[in-house]
Amino acid sequence: MKTTLRQLGERGLIALLKRRLPRGRDVRIGIGDDCAAVQIGRGAAGRLLLLKTDAVVEGVHFNRRATPFQIGWKAMARPLSDFAAMAGRPRWALVTASLREEMPVRFVREIYRGLASAADKFGVTIVGGETVRTPDRFWLSVALAGEVEPRAMKLRSGAHVNDAIFVTGALGGSIAGKHLKFTPRIAEAQWLARQGCVGAMIDISDGLARDLGHICRESGVSACLAKSAIPIAPAAGGSLRRALRDGEDFELLFTVPSARSAKLKRAWCKKFPRLRLSLIGFILCGKGIRLVDDAGQWQDLDEDGYDHFQAHHA
């Protein structure tokens, strides 16, 4: 077999690994959701631990225009956003930094200031890590550990027919700058989980179409989106296509039973008056995602978002 990773694609690789890697006891959520969730201790003393790693690579996730502070911030904020997706409480981080020997110490200090600043804002302590030298492009990998209330944990698989679909903030054009300074929606996600009505949740990292596709596939449902309801960020220049497909928005996408949606929206506006919350569509039975315009015309939406091995980015 001569297949390369480019031909297999990232999703193909994940499917292959999921099939081959053994699943352990005490693993509540393994490969395929935003974080892994594992059981530590049993009975009343049992807790649910969340684990996540994420890496940023020079030339892939940031370029030379990014400041070292921003690079550090982004490296920490990305896995924090995955914690938000599961309504988890991040607590400890390990940082692996692969650096070039000729880097100024000042530059490296600024990277760590960005890392520590994002960690501190969300109650995370950097407890260790390591440094590795590299002769070429540098990268940072952050491993996060934390906890989640078992009943509060949100998964991609929790969507039900007739749920309303909500998204926070506005979408698209993150590459213009937001991807280096976004705020992980930790506080919002924990508040949402406490409302007791959220079904599925995910953070938008691969683009709305793709991430909604993850929810639909994992929940065994389809989705219908109202074209005019999708919040387009100014940086997307009015392009609905970019709002649907651009990656790295790091907003929350979640579902709520339709009957609860109006009340949730009201409570949200009171609690988070400065962060937009949009009802963008509904969960239906079947497969796939449809986009409907105000005249009732619909089109199927393919999920072609960002695939690490098939497309280029940033």
Added chain:
Amino acid sequence: MKTTLRQLGERGLIALLKRRLPRGRDVRIGIGDDCAAVQIGRGAAGRLLLLKTDAVVEGVHFNRRATPFQIGWKAMARPLSDFAAMAGRPRWALVTASLREEMPVRFVREIYRGLASAADKFGVTIVGGETVRTPDRFWLSVALAGEVEPRAMKLRSGAHVNDAIFVTGALGGSIAGKHLKFTPRIAEAQWLARQGCVGAMIDISDGLARDLGHICRESGVSACLAKSAIPIAPAAGGSLRRALRDGEDFELLFTVPSARSAKLKRAWCKKFPRLRLSLIGFILCGKGIRLVDDAGQWQDLDEDGYDHFQAHHA
């Protein structure tokens, strides 16, 4: 300030980060030991969680002669060895793989077979991770989480004057092959912790001289080594210098009160008849490490082992 990382060195960088990064509550062991140890839950329900990340980079930790299975094995076995150093029980792993798009899927599958094989042998489940594409050298980063009995946990700082210094296996020349297929001393470390007499413990990754230096510094003691007692691996070609300085032996180095050393050695030989255990010296007060020959001549040993930003390796 125009200092580069090369001038600062790895130890300087760690000292700088240790000074600058805030230390959180619930952090029992932060930056500077083999793993981080954090408190999860309180009182009787409290547990001590160990966290560790470690990365291997093409051209630094392995070259083109290494098989993909060996690369995967080594990537998992290195942080496992850090768990051994603290007598911890590793349980869950996250794997970040930065791969080239033109890599054959077969090659990647073999890497993961190596990772899974090492994980499985030591009771670890791979629960997630991610893949990132890279245009140049590829790397793997493994984050491990697990537990340790608070009373069983071993630190670098636990050595006392008059302790005997023991080392497992034989040292030096790991680069000839052992570094790709070594066995982390997880079982041995847990058995040692149960004997209730081990003071300090560390795994030898930077070379005997340097890692013993870590123990001495953290414990505020000095060490005296008997030249003739140091076990030299065949791969080191009879070179004491290599046994003292070569990295990546991944053997256990630990201290035991002198009065307990004979009994411990007997119990070890019964329990692990195929793995050599050598008493190589004693802990004294003061600073530094001395090497003594059979005639009673001594010399000071500098710790110049392996520094990621100052020396080249592999």
